[in-house]
Amino acid sequence: MSTTTSPQTAQATQAAKEAVGSKYVKEQMQTARERTWQVIERVAPRVVPGMRESEAAALCKAEMEALGMDRIWHPTIVRFGENTLRMFKERSVGDPVLRANDIFFLDLGVVWGAHEGDAGATFVVGDDAEMQACAAVAKTLFDDVEQHWRKTGAAGTALYAYADERAQALGWRLNLDIKGHRVSDFPHAIYRAGDLGDFDACPNAGMWILEIQIAHPTKPFGAFYEDLLY
Template sequence: MSTAVNDGAERVGPAFSVDGMLVARQKTRQAIRDIAAKVRPGMVEEQAVEMAKQVLVDSGMQLSWHPTRVRFGPNTIKPMKLASAPGVVLQENDLFFLDIAPRVEAWEGDAGQSFVVGHQPEYRRCADDAERLFHDVRDVWLRERLTGHDLYAFADRTAKSMGWELNFDLPGHRVSDFPHAAIYTGSLADLEAAPSELRWILEIHLRDPQHRFGAFYEDMLLSDDYYD
């Protein structure tokens, strides 16, 4: 077993619960669908962020351990640590993504997904490929038990073969009972061991090579049984 795991990369806190983590995931993924259904062309990104926060609160979740993000159009290429350009309006033919991390009681949820409005084939391909690459990486993890580092090397190669650039500013991270940052703050891309189920978030952020737009997808590393 790798030193990284022995050093506590996969430790959990006293409130950790498999059932609790799965409930948090289910509620978070439902919130993604609920928020996306309320996004409309003509909205300003800041309005959509406030709407997303309200959906989470109304669903009984707590705004938790990273900001609630809704990114429109040109802001979809930005690393998450950089603020969006203000005042971006969603167009009739456009792309947006959500990145939310609410807390459900003691447990962390984290999910992200991209959506296309109108008809723009490049945007649709990018959004679809972000989700497809997530599952391609997940399949390799299940079959070959690659290290976190090797999973992201595979993701990088595959993204390039699809015609996209993988943003390494989003290298995956731990998830657990709140707060995981008190347990471990290292990234999945730096893990020199095969990650376990229910411990890690795999993040995929694809960008157009000309940096005109991007797409994002993230979820917990889980087996096929948890996916439709």
């Protein structure tokens, strides 16, 4: 018996993984994206040495509330120092204090106007050149992979293979356990779409988050960047 998937079955599977609810409006996904980035841009400069992760998370919450969020859809993630190596589902070790020369990232999942925003970026305080390079490479890799998607229409699986290849070429380790995910009108989780890195079709705009998490090859810190493919 043949186990080959027919084109019709593949199309149906893709459609199911990219299903949306009755409230979904693509342009509203862009609005949710912009509002989430606005929070990050307001909070990041206020995260300073001597502050704890929990205090930075409280700043994020206050800013999201001030901008009129509906709710959060995933826990607010703030990572300082060695905790930047930890994945989304892993808890931070302790509640560390940001040092004078340190690295941190913010990862926010927020609902605005019934649509899910999700964004994350890495920042450096002080003048540690390797930390600055790490943060820069995470953004460079994101931009490179995003452009590869735009130019080639590559499937999600191919995008992460490309990301791994580019990370190695730049001398960094890509965490391939972090492979992106769906977003939509809230809640996207009902569609059980799986990770972007396991999606074997070209992801449509306004539906998928591309996540990049890297680690320094020898030192105990990393960097993270994510945004909506739009």
